[in-house]
Amino acid sequence: MPSSSAASVPTPVSTPDSASVPPPTESASPWRSLRYRSMRWWSLANFVSNSGTWMQLTVQNLLVLKITGSAAATGLSISVQAAPALLVSLLGGAAVDRWPRKLTATVSQALLGTVAFVTAVLVACGRLDLPVLLALAAVTGLVATVDAPACALLGNDLVRPEDVPSAIGVGSLVHSAGRLTGTALAGVAVAVFGTAAAYAANGLSFLFVASVIPFLRPVPGAGRPAERRAPAVPAQRGTRAPAKEMTVREGLGFFMRRPRLVALAGITGLSAVFGRNYGLTLAVLVTGPLAGGAGAFGTVSTVLAVGGIIGAVLGARLRRPSVRLVCTLAAAGGLLQVVAGLSPSLAVLLVLVLPMAVVETVSDTAGTTVLQTDPPAHLRGRVLGVWGTISTAWGLGGPPALGLLMETAGARGALVAGGLIISGSVATGFVLRRRRAAAPVLLHTEVRDAVTSQPALSQAA
Known part of the structure; x- marks a missing residue:
């Protein structure tokens, strides 16, 4: 089943007709x-x-x-x-x-x-x-x-x-x-x-x-040999020029050395395990604490589907999404999930489910775009291979982990705890990143002050 994603190895490029490639636009x-x-x-x-x-x-x-x-x-x-x-x-x-x-x-x-x-x-x-x-x-x-x-x-x-x-x-x-x-x-x-x-x-x-x-x-130029000679991302420390023999290790090494991809994997994994199994968590919440039936959950599922469609349209309007945007949307979705877990009635839950689905879908679009366009063209297949392994592990391990959490804390507790884990992790990541970014600036300022103060000290001596 085909889907939309990123790039490959040098392949013969068919020269497109001018009518098939419209001029660039800021639309x-x-x-x-x-x-x-x-x-x-x-x-x-x-x-x-x-x-x-x-x-x-x-x-x-x-x-x-x-x-x-x-x-x-x-x-x-x-x-x-x-x-x-x-x-x-x-x-x-x-x-x-x-x-x-x-x-x-x-x-x-x-x-x-x-x-x-x-x-x-x-x-x-x-x-x-x-x-x-x-x-x-x-x-x-x-x-x-x-x-x-x-x-x-x-x-x-x-x-x-x-x-x-x-x-x-x-x-x-x-x-x-x-x-x-x-x-x-x-x-x-x-x-x-x-x-x-x-x-x-x-x-x-x-x-x-x-x-x-x-x-x-x-x-022309989309993921082709020319892009290999001029990678789309800045060179990383320890990153070698593409070898003639393209190895699995090279793709895995690039992924692990690329902080934004690691961060994307981390937040997507947390969301997949604790925030996106609504077919399980909301089904138990609706049929349990909210005392609804199969029909009520069917209504919730319909609203989720509508939110997904709206989110897909909004996500398609993005031009250059970032990992920061993905994390921000994940945190917003986590907070909405917390409120949903505390819903006193089905009507309140339905009001919250729509923005939850919208945020999730826009976040998915942004994250997929980053994953597919961030690596150099010659590495994108292997990066997607790494992602395939990671996402399959989430898919197999997530539901049992969430089920265990629901058995321990109940449907409401699982939704609230999962949302707090997601939003708390994003907040912690932002704080740590800000501190790391501020540290080199402080060091540079201290060195500059020390250098400028040396002539005065020598004159005093």
């Missing part, structure tokens, strides 16, 4: 990325792919339950598909940096389509058992470690750097539209053609994306 319109012809095609491909993916996801868990009769097996299939992202994302990112971007994305999409078609045939023939299901899940997860960064970085190549937030915001909206469409079509497809139809439709969606990619025209 803050959230739709400005759609001025690029290739981005319009890429957004359409994303919509088709997301629709197919959600058709499959809608029936997949029910299919696993039908085949195995075990909820544990359903969870196991999800874990097996996620495992490659945890273990080999670094290698996948390195492959994206090393291989031609468009070719890599085309091949990975075709492979994912092949897996979907094989699954559809096995389902139609009644030959899909648990071992085969787990093997297909593992293959899908392995291919995705290359496909996700390749498609993400390819999307960024289609627009100028200042329009990347718009591309990410549009991608978020396309994802939401694809989810709604795919979920609706899944029921129709299964009812008319059977469960295998959802997998076949997903396979076709992957092939559609693979057929569109060769015709995309990257913006």
